[in-house]
Amino acid sequence: MQPEGGDAFVTFGRGLLKVFNAAKNFGFISPVFKGEDSEGPPLPACTDEGLWFFGNHSLPNRVNPGVELTFEIWENAQGKAQARRVQVSSEPTQIQQPEVQERPVQRPPERQRLHPNEPRVIYPSVYVSDVPVEWSEGEIRKLHRSLGLNPDTIMGLKFLPFTEVSLGIAGEKGSRQATPVTGSVILR
Secondary structure (H helix, E strand, C coil): CCCCCEEEEEEEEEEEEEEEEECCCCEEEEEEEECCCCCCCCHHHHHHHHEECCCCCCCCCCCCCCEEEEEEEECCCCEEEEEEEECCCCCCCCCCCCCCCCCCCCCCCCCCCCCCCCCCCCCCCCCEEEEEEECHHHHHHHHHHHCCCCCCCCCEEEECCCCCHHHHCCCCCCCCCCCCEEEEEEEE
């Protein structure tokens, strides 16, 4: 075969189509293997990861991944392999698939009995900051209602103690302002 611009023919190969883009006219073949009856040099090591092909094929536009292909393997001047004259194999090879052992179905462990004080359901908690300090549970329920939420979904709430930040205490000793403006609440 005639070398094309420094490229050299290596051998014939077979493989499974992994990706094919008819619009951009390229594809990827993986895995790559030799047919049982193929003679000639072994596959180059660079084919272990698969081969690209750019044009130079006779595949239909709607070929499905997984179909077996036959092709020529060419190597360019930099030693990179590429598939050429790619076509759908007329006689698919019987590929030895590794045996898959079936694992027995594992059932989830039996749920242990709950302690009498353990809650049956765990409800999510929400941390809300910048709540005006004069607000009570009633105002928070009104806020829920005004937002279109059902205030009856509140299982409980807890007002958190004020921190130095919420009290507005500055780093300077002379400017202590201990009047809280906002606080934080955990809603369940």
